[in-house]
Amino acid sequence: xxxxxxxxxxxxxxxxxxxxxxxxxxxxxxxxxxxxxxxxxxxxxxxxxxxxxxxxxxxxxxxxxxxxxxxxxxxxxxxxxxxxxxxxxxxxxxxxxxxxxxxxxxxxxxxxxxxxxxxxxxxxxxxxxxxxxxxxxxxxxxxxxxxxxxxxxxxxxxxxxxxxxxxx
Numbered sequence: 381x382x383x384x385x386x387x388x389x390x391x392x393x394x395x396x397x398x399x400x401x402x403x404x405x406x407x408x409x410x411x412x413x414x415x416x417x418x419x420x421x422x423x424x425x426x427x428x429x430x431x432x433x434x435x436x437x438x439x440x441x442x443x444x445x446x447x448x449x450x451x452x453x454x455x456x457x458x459x460x461x462x463x464x465x466x467x468x469x470x471x472x473x474x475x476x477x478x479x480x481x482x483x484x485x486x487x488x489x490x491x492x493x494x495x496x497x498x499x500x501x502x503x504x505x506x507x508x509x510x511x512x513x514x515x516x517x518x519x520x521x522x523x524x525x526x527x528x529x530x531x532x533x534x535x536x537x538x539x540x541x542x543x544x545x546x547x548x
Contacts (some may be wrong), residue, residue: 403420407505418487422519425484429494429508431519432459437515439476444515448495455496456483456509483507489521 388464390474436445436458445458458467460482462474485492486507494517495506501518503509 392397421487422521425486427507428480428484429459433510433515433517435479436477437478440465443467444512446510446512452494452496456494457484464494486519486521491520495520 405530422470433445437443440463445467446455449455449458454469456504457463457469458477459479460477461469462477464470465476466473468474481512483492483494484507489504489507490506493506494508494510495503497511497512498509501509501520503520506520506521510516512517
């Protein structure tokens with residue numbers, strides 16, 4: 381009876397060791413999958429925003445959406461609403477746009493806003509950074525921030541109040 385218990389204990393230790401080895405292999409793979417999913421979500425959102433900027437620029441004869449926009453609200457609305465050739469937001473007679481339904485959340489830092497110009501991307505002050513010279517949209521999360529902080533909705537509607545609160 382004692383030998384049978386000794387074998388059971390040895391078998392149990394072997395099973396625990398095997399489970400530990402499997403766990404040591406599986407856990408890093410699962411966490412890297414979550415990081416890859418967040419990075420892919422950023423790339424998808426960045427691509428959608430960039431396509432909106434590019435289409436606006438093409439339809440407005442090479443003029444980027446920030447040109448002549450006195451404030452952030454005009455910049456946002458040029459992407460989110462209909463406009464005339466000169467960039468005037470006009471829901472009734474505008475023939476261009478809207479170019480995107482909403483500004484996507486940056487899934488890494490959970491922010492929805494677009495910073496126009498300023499410091500290089502990575503300042504983590506907004507969800508996105510818009511380069512005033514090139515018209516390129518970049519994610520604005522810090523390079524060391526790998527945590528997924530997305531919201532339940534991947535796209536939020538910008539209200540007039542939210543746009544006023546984020547400024548330029």
